[in-house]
Amino acid sequence: MNDLETIVRMFRPVLRALNLREPDKHRPVYLSQFDHLDVYNLKFCSIRVIYANLEDDCAAVLATQYTDGLLQNYIVFNNTTLKGAKKEEIKITGVHEFCHFMAILFAIMARSFDEARIRIMERLKNKVDLLKKSELDMLFSMLSKKEPPDYRTLELLTDSHFRLGFEGDVPDYIELFRHFMFSREIFELIFDEKKTG
Amino acid sequence: MAERDMQKELSDLGIISLDGIGELTRKSVFAVIDAVKEDNAKTTTQAEWDHINALEKAKASRIQGDPL
Numbered sequence: 001m002n003d004l005e006t007i008v009r010m011f012r013p014v015l016r017a018l019n020l021r022e023p024d025k026h027r028p029v030y031l032s033q034f035d036h037l038d039v040y041n042l043k044f045c046s047i048r049v050i051y052a053n054l055e056d057d058c059a060a061v062l063a064t065q066y067t068d069g070l071l072q073n074y075i076v077f078n079n080t081t082l083k084g085a086k087k088e089e090i091k092i093t094g095v096h097e098f099c100h101f102m103a104i105l106f107a108i109m110a111r112s113f114d115e116a117r118i119r120i121m122e123r124l125k126n127k128v129d130l131l132k133k134s135e136l137d138m139l140f141s142m143l144s145k146k147e148p149p150d151y152r153t154l155e156l157l158t159d160s161h162f163r164l165g166f167e168g169d170v171p172d173y174i175e176l177f178r179h180f181m182f183s184r185e186i187f188e189l190i191f192d193e194k195k196t197g
Numbered sequence: 198m199a200e201r202d203m204q205k206e207l208s209d210l211g212i213i214s215l216d217g218i219g220e221l222t223r224k225s226v227f228a229v230i231d232a233v234k235e236d237n238a239k240t241t242t243q244a245e246w247d248h249i250n251a252l253e254k255a256k257a258s259r260i261q262g263d264p265l
Contacts, residue, residue: 032252035259043249052232054225061221063229067211068242070249076229100216121213 004171008179010036011102015180018049018075020094021087040109047073047101049094054078059136060093062100066117071108073101089140095180099173103162110168119166206230210237 013034019025028048031037054061059081063074075097082090107116139157162173203226207215210233215226 030249030252032249032256035256038256038260043253046245046249048236050232050236052225052228054228055222058221058225061225061229062214062216063212063233064214065211065233065237066213068246070242070245072245074229074233074236076232097216104214117213124207124212124214 004175004179007102007171007176011105012180014047015095015098018047018094018098020049020075020091023049040105042105042109044069045071045073045105047075047098049075049077051079052076053080056081060097062097062104064101064104064120071104073104075101086140089136092139092181093136095177098180099162099177102176103164103167103170103173106167106170107164110170111166116166120164123164201227203227203230210234 014029014031014037017027017029017033019027026049028046031040031042031045052061054076056078059078061076063076065072065074075094077090077093082093085093104120107120110116111119157174157177159173162177203223206227207230210230212230212233215221215229221229
């Protein structure tokens, strides 16, 4: 799977179903809900949003749990720092963690599940990433400016931050993040402004 | 009170990935562990599978249509 537009078209409904900005609407999202994802054999996967009292410098974590054949993914928002945060900040945080979720999915689609699981677990021991609240503030500040943000100036928004290394030929994760963050309409608006400006 | 064993708790819970643990403090990791445990306590894996199988059955019906 390496076509960015196809990936976004297929998995945007999953992201939308998470209702990231609406805490009252947070429900577990099962990939089995989506007819068009049937081809990927991901029926054992789900993702949901939960909250925890993380320390101040951590905005969110993606936790992946495998038990009894179920692969349950948790976007864990920091109860403390995200309480009272702007909806856009919550969306940025959630989409960031969703891209980590996509990396997990790519890995298990590219390899046998057992091989992917073992390599994911090895990574847990050796390397994981952190979305710091301070970095989120910087990111939000950049996204709020009218000038196109230079996403690559932030470590947390580099392709290597998300890339597992064994997920096969998949698109640049920064492009994936940008496409999940913004709708086609917003992209077209930006491109139209560039054309006429 | 005995000190909690982070690796054991992650393993017992079946956590295979945590995007954040590298620079996370022990306190935050245990906060994640406790939050996942709390969510797990709301249902059973069998109930989760029953729900998934029901979704699959409904999906198969939609995709294949009713048999003639």
